[in-house]
Amino acid sequence: MLSALILIPLVAALVLILWPGKLEAQTAKVVSGIGLALSLALIGFLATQFELATPGFQFEELLPWVEPLGLSYRLGLDGLSLPLLAVNSLLSLVAIYISEPTLHRTRLYYVLLLVINSAVAGAFLAANLLLFFIFYELELIPLYLLIAIWGGSRRGYAATKFLIYTALSGVLILGAFLGLVWLSGNTSFDYDSGLAAALPLAQQISLLVALLIGFGIKVPLFPFHTWLPDAHVEASTPVSVLLAGVLLKLGTYGVVRFGLGLLPDAWMALAPWMATWAVISVLYGSLAAIAQTDMKKMVAYSSIGHMGYVLLAAAASTPVSIVATVFQMISHGLISALLFLLVGVVYKATGTRDMTVLRGLLNPERGLPFVGSMMILGVMASAGIPGMVGFISEFLVFRGSFLIFPVQTLLCMVGSGLTAVYFLLLVNRVFFGRLAIAPPTVAPQLDIELPSVTWRDRAPALGLAVLIIAFGLQPNWLARWSENITLALHQPYQGFVQARTQFAPTAVPAVADTLFVDPALTLPTPVLPVFAAPSVEISLP
């Protein structure tokens, strides 16, 4: 069943490749759309069959492949990968939908998008380290081509930079995986949380550092982030949506799945450093975003900042913070996709993303009022305004991490405040004031007539906005999938969390922080299922 998620997009790609005669963009969109909609429907079906109480892999598939290498085709679905798979298919669908119908080399473009979807689905499903690595690398090539062929004026530079960085990331990850398996004397690369249990701490730490740098490039975390703004600026809007919404998540997913999940001893040893690293990344991303004048670059830097929260939450490794990693990944996926989408619409309508010249796009008659409203909603969500998914994810991150790393968490909160600063700068410059898309000139000019945005262009933004608000109001719709896997992931860290928990009496185990877990399942302390619970604890002496 899980293989279908990998195969359906590939079959759609095959159909496009074999499509007789000239492939019209509309046809390509319909074929790709049907494929991705099928994937999404299948994920929906799997969700209905998904057993929430089972923490491990479900719907497992196992095919021996290259046995001497320890490579098996082993797939599994758990609460960590299920939401990410859904976002992957959803945003791929959005990317297909918003692709310009006038693109050249139609066939190749849509095939590449489908291959990316397939590879990312494979990476999220892989329950074998080598298989993950194969899918992880497989996604690089289509993305490189998508930037290099359909990108902006400096696309060659940006695509190559992306390729070099992420190839390096791949090498480090492969090295770490090989080291992990070989040093532990295993013959199989199958995912097993006890894989590194017997390794000495020094070896574990070396492996974890390699993994962290490898995935840190992909996330990206400061100082390995420099490829991202370039890639975003040069990539077309659909590719940016995918890049920010899905592909960066491979990095954070890797950190949580393979770092947190496989190397607990090293993780505990490095956790304070990781939390500090997260702070640096968050603050750097936010401050750099403030300095940007290109809308897309600003959103790109904000991504760097917001992905840092995932590292902070993962470092804290409390049940709440591990739920928060999933939540933040999904939340950032939806919000950044929305923001990139809207920046794309602005760029299409005005021909510029330069915040020094764009003004007043909220003008109700001649501007882009709908896009402006959605943008305001998007930046509010990103800044963590209650009622939207960004608030829930940031709250969970901070709530889950505060007792473990209070200073780092507080500093990350500053980053959250800075989000409001740079995005309000963006909204204020671009959407308020008198409508303008070019610097004022001396010569008289006719009043601006921007082309109006059709409902066709508005629909995907509206869809994402609805999800952002829905998950903001009903976070359990999202969190319920990950509750048990987070508890399982947290298992090795109980002692660590208890030892590091500050401000709270040891009598109350930090495990009880879990917001979403049914108390009857695992926990002795009764916990309210909603957000009333944490405030009680915070107020303890």
Place this chain on the structure above:
Amino acid sequence: MTKTLSLAKANSHPLEPFIQKLLSAEALLPDSENNVIEVVGILKSYGVVLDAYSKNLIYIADHQFLVLFPFFKYFNGKVTLPQLLRHWWHDRINFEYAEYCMKTMLWHGGGKMDEYLDSDDFLQQCQAAVAAKIKTNLPIRALNGLFPDFLPEQVRQLAYYSALGQFWRVMSDLFIDLSDAYDAGKVQTIPEVVAFVKAGLVAAAANPITYAVEINGTSYELLPKSAGLTFLMDVAVPYVEAVFFRGTPFLGTVSYNAQANQISADQGRFEYGALYADPLPIGGAGIPPTLLMQDMRHYLPDYLTAFYQSSGRGLDDVRVKICQSFQKSMFCVTSASLQGLLPHPADTQDPRERAANHAFLSGWMDRLATSRLDIVQL
């Protein structure tokens, strides 16, 4: 012997081409087929709206005299439930816009009417009317005793209600006549439009402007015929000055900071009128010219609707388009007014008269330098 420059050369003005156009009975707006459609079409709908504004202004002046809480002032005396519901549903003419214009006139003043309203003659009549009106109203009598300037100022404002109503009565008929003449094929170019408007203004120039209010069967002549106030010089010219040129820095998407001297302390240097207005903020909430554009939208002639439909966003940005057309039409009305106000006939051959005409127009052109004159040429 001292050499002197020729008069024309000495007076050469940056907007000299426009001065020449006005002197040769042309307009500040270039003549084109589209401009004629826009100007005549918009003046048609403006005429319909002005008719409603005018009737309401005169109703308020005559029948809401010193009604200090005039809840039903926009109902013209016919308060019924369906009308009330329509009012709350906002399916109505935005009479507020007429009041904005009236208050702008009151505030900027000008003309003999302004002087007369400050005269003793007026004050006497005013006090008599006020005394009659508040005879049985003790609280207001106490208020009047404490602040004796308050009610006369209200009456001055009511005089402006009436005067603007009378002015717009004439203009409304004139614009509807213009539209009829266009429909009949008698007016086909912008200079013809200007000539038509000028003829209308000149014909009404000497119309007396009067205002009397009846209280308990006694009529109080607040603006008596003997004050000698006339249509053109005492209402039309101050109106053009106040509404076309000076205007008010309305709240909008461009903020003015009076503390930073972004608004001149000298009212005479105000440049916020219709000829300077930026059409783009139209449609923003709370920007009063939007009210006029909203009103006119309901009465656009079919040919103008079709014209708007065919360009840009069609009718989605129709209020901006109406504002642009309206501005063009106001340049035509300004052209007609300036030609009507020339101190000497435009075609005079007397060098002194020509110089006087030229100097007169130069003065106005100085003020038009920062207007949207250059943009309506595009």
